[in-house]
Amino acid sequence: MTEQRIGIIDIGSNSIRLVIYERTGNGAHRVIDGSKRAARLSEQIDEQGNIPVLAVRELVDTLNHFRLICAHHRTALIRAVATAAIRNAGNRKEVLLQIESDTSLRIELLSGEEEAGYGFLGMINSMDVKDGFLIDIGGGSTEVSLFRDRSLVQSVSFPFGSVSLTRRFGSKGLLEGDELRELEAYVQETAAREPWIGESPGLPLIGVGGTVRALGKIHQAKLKYTFQSNHNYPIPGQDVNGLFDQLRKLPLNKRRQVPGLSKDRLDIIVPGIAILRVLYSMMQAEHYIVCGSGLRDGLFFATRFPEQPRLDDVLSYSVNNLAALHPEVPRQHVTHVNQTALLLFDQLQHHHPFPDRARLWVDTASILFRIGTSIDYNDYTKHTFYLMINSHIYGLSHRETLLCSAIASYKSKNRAKQLASVYKPLLDEADVALIGMLGTLLQLAVALDRSETQSIGRLEIEVSDGKLVLQAVRAEGSLAVERQEVSALAGEFKKVWGLTPVLLPPAYR
Structure with a gap:
């Protein structure tokens, strides 16, 4: 290709x-x-x-x-x-x-409906969300959509945006009391012509476009947020109200000093958030979510995949796409490790309760654990972690991205603790324990193909008398390298799982 x-x-x-x-x-x-x-x-x-x-x-x-x-x-x-x-x-x-x-x-x-449609496509292909409202506040228009079961149900394009309403109601980006009330009344009166906007309370309001992204950056800066991503970032409604009141009181020269706010939005950010707040209230939405994708991403998918532009599985596509960006990785080895890691998880989850999405995290980590070798094989786990947290792994929350990256790059519990301290409060002590268990599980899967020859054709797993007994039913050779690697890992695995892994000599039956 x-x-x-x-x-x-x-x-x-x-x-x-x-x-x-x-x-x-x-x-x-x-x-x-x-x-x-x-x-x-x-x-x-x-x-x-x-x-x-x-x-x-x-x-x-x-x-x-x-x-x-x-x-x-x-x-x-x-x-x-x-x-x-x-x-x-x-x-x-x-x-x-x-x-x-x-x-x-x-x-x-583009018509307003086409613009809303492409914006929805860009969003839905980058987020694992089933139902919600979508809003795109542009300079001259605002698109609002309702989607259910990942399908577009309703959409409308309103003839107002952050630039046009700044020009109409704002005085150099400032909204005094009367101006704000007039703007809010105008937006509410216009939106009230679409009664469906108020008929689905309790859904998230997902925002694409510059106004919402700027809002997310300001909110993250205020919280000293530890994860460097704006995409799929939730914001409580009351926090938006607080930031709006704070920004509205500041003259333009003071807004320049607001962390996270770019200079090209100083005058239009307040009218933009005013639009957002009115529609959020009319929807009776649950919270805001910032989306980093939008119209241009939707246009790309519609152009590249005209027959089926909407993804069925956002996370799977995203993970496999990231893996394919690193062709230096030994694909057969990674596929074997992935299958073994999931087999181990399926067997061991009966002995330990895991969160509902833990299998997804193991799947993601075991597909991507070797991508760091595209930078340098030596200490590739460090590079894997960096690449994963700085790539677009769509379909995961920020916490899940950190968990998957830590599992994929796991070396020791002490290193997991260091990561958790850097990314507080997204990761806590319970997460350190989870990373340790799933990280050592992945390490065991890697050890079982240390020769990278996929020598084990079929593996049977049994927990017995404090041991994790691993029986290769079909295998090529003596598996001496794999047995040595499993033995070397046994002490760390037992600390975390309370089980000693033992790889038996190959059996043929």
Whole structure:
């Protein structure tokens, strides 16, 4: 399979973004480049509702710059879409013709429903969530969707966003009492035309786009959050209210000092959160969740997999994609270790109660435990941990990502304790014990194929008299290397499990 690259350009109301995706020769997908330019197109629309000539020229310059980046990467396909700012402009036809003439790019003008659909696809392919609301607050529009059983049920695009409402109600990004009440009344009155928004209380409100991501970064900075990821990050409703009150009172020069808030959102962050709060209240939502994926990711999946763009199993796809990004890893060995680790878990879970998703964690860790060798074989476990916590393993919470990474890179209980101390309060003492048990289980699975020859064809497991008896029913050779490795691990395994693993000589029956 040859390398293939797709460029996605999103002409939004607040910014213009490029992302280049690559399919590697090993079948994995990754982002290899990206760029962002501020636009504020909604802010530049004149009194007649048109986008002025100067703004179009600047847009053309940006798109031609993006085309050069795509050409540098030999991008085979560029898909460029425009959303609310151009969609709502009175001179949209002229603007699109001018852009296409000066850039040779065909621009897809997305409807509000299409924009919501691609945003939903990007979100649902990056999160293990069954039911909820989705919101995307852009510069000139806000898309709201309801999904059930991972399928889109309702969606609507409202003709307001953080930039347009800042222009209409805000005075240099500030919302005084009367202005805030007018903004909230306008949003509520407009949204009330869609009664389904208030008919599914108790669901999470998942947010994509710049407003919600900025909110997540501010919240994490305030808490001194120890995990460096914004995706799949939950925020309680009362915390959002507190941050909103804090930000609203600050003049722009003071907002610059707020950790986590970028300078290009200083004036639009408060109106953006105001929109969010009104809709959250109308939905009677349970809590907020920040989603790092969205429209561009949805466009990628729809372009790359047009027959079936929605993933059935987000975690499995994500883990296998990450594994495929590291082709240096001995695939047959890893597959054998994965099967053995799950077999051991299935046998031993009868002797110890584990959390419901523990088997998923063992599965994930045993597929990815060797990816660190792509950096350096020596001390590869350290590199595995780093790669796992800094990669997109979708379908896991932050705590689960840390657990899987610690299990995959497990060396000792002391090291697990050190990790837990770094990532408090996400990991606690109970997690250290869990990491120790599942980490040593994975180490045992590795020891059982230490020669990396998959010599054990079938393994029978029995717990008897304080021993974990491992009987290779079908095997090639004497398994001397594997028996030596199991013996070396036996002391550590017994400390954690209270069982001494013993690999018997091969039996043939």
